[in-house]
Amino acid sequence: MLGKEANSDRVDIDGGRRGGLEQQLRQAIVAGDVVKDGRLLSERQLIARYSTTRITLREALFHLEIDGLIFRESRRGWFVSGPRLVYSPLHRSHFHRMATEQGRSAETILVEAEAAALPEELAALMRCEPGTRFWRIRRKRRIDGRLVLFVEHYLSAEIFPDILQHDLTRSLTTIYQDSYAITYGPAYFEINPVALRGYPAQHLGCSEGAYGLKITRVNQDQHGRIIDCDLEYWRHDAISVRVETDQQGSLAG
């Protein structure tokens, strides 16, 4: 009964030309017509409403996903994205404070914490031998209830021998200060658009190959020792990076 008689929906607006469905969907989502509690109607309901097919509908949804308007949780459905969290590498606010300062709610979930070898590709960045033992802490984080970030921390086992005895849902920044008298010094960041796969994808509940932003961060303490690094996997629509330079460029010629 929802089927064919709704056919006029597409034809009069766009006649089936490129991206017509996408525009209709966009408007319907923004207007809240196809959204209930932040969640879109199921794909099959949308098919009926727009008299189209799975493939076509999903192509439109994928485009809106890249736009950051909606996002998927694997096999759970489509949801409307919230505003992006502003991330400032140069302001060393930790996750919870960053969120709170922006009026967002934050939550950290500990996934696992154990001894592990540093991945080969990090050995050069961490200036240590391949295979050196580190603490590996995996956590995931929510903003306003949504899982947006999976982080893998590698901490020097030498500098933080008993780190596992602390409450690892707290910010490491705070634990470092309180228990080790260590504060963060200079840091190095790499920011790459990537496809989320494996661990990060599974823990973020997104499909294999979803768009993400990977931020690799290597931290020194106040004495210039390299103390840890983070591999952060963000949902691509959940973050906006800001950098402000207050010095003149190092460029001479």
Place this chain on the structure above:
Amino acid sequence: MLGKEANSDRVDIDGGRRGGLEQQLRQAIVAGDVVKDGRLLSERQLIARYSTTRITLREALFHLEIDGLIFRESRRGWFVSGPRLVYSPLHRSHFHRMATEQGRSAETILVEAEAAALPEELAALMRCEPGTRFWRIRRKRRIDGRLVLFVEHYLSAEIFPDILQHDLTRSLTTIYQDSYAITYGPAYFEINPVALRGYPAQHLGCSEGAYGLKITRVNQDQHGRIIDCDLEYWRHDAISVRVETDQQGSLAG
């Protein structure tokens, strides 16, 4: 004649399970089996070789595209991506030098240069009235022959009254220095994962809605005046952003 008898290709390796085709394709691309001069075989040739359908093949290609292994030029075909260009906001090297320092070749193409009103959403960042007149310069840039960047510059018409008389395929940095005795001072960056659409997509030759990285940059001169801003639209697989802080975090509490 290319069709059914090649059927064994898929079945024995993966039996049609999730992502099997994607993995096969990935290996074939890396090994160069389906690539000629950096270009993949056409979709229909690949369909025949892997005994699959357009839809299925294209889904696999899209995933490899997100991974940054291959990229599309709209209606032209699929190509193998090169290494990412390293982009360091804090080192104010301009595009050509950045590329040269990394052993890559760079090229700038002027698209248009004319007077234009500043877009509304930039008024606050540029600290000026909405509708203020600026020079708008649109350029696109190649790395190793591949179009990877579309830039829209907005230049203060007051500070650079006769900018259009210069060779706008040169770096603006150099023109500022040589003709206006202006050098870059502090800058502000915003880095967002976005979908490429409209102008940027058309000029980069990518499909509407392709995954990209948008970098918005507001520049001051050596006296602290806001002199211009850039809206940079990068192909997502062409860039890696690096930030190095050499000072202690501004975080007190």
Place this chain on the structure above:
DNA sequence: TAGTGGTCTAGACCACCCT
């Protein structure tokens, strides 16, 4: 003009989630 990618139809089966 032949071939390309972009879009679309109309189904199907599966793995997984939720109730």
Place this chain on the structure above:
DNA sequence: GGGTGGTCTAGACCACTAA
């Protein structure tokens, strides 16, 4: 167990590119 998204088949027409 019913419903969800994830994957897949087997075609089709169109807009555009390249020769």
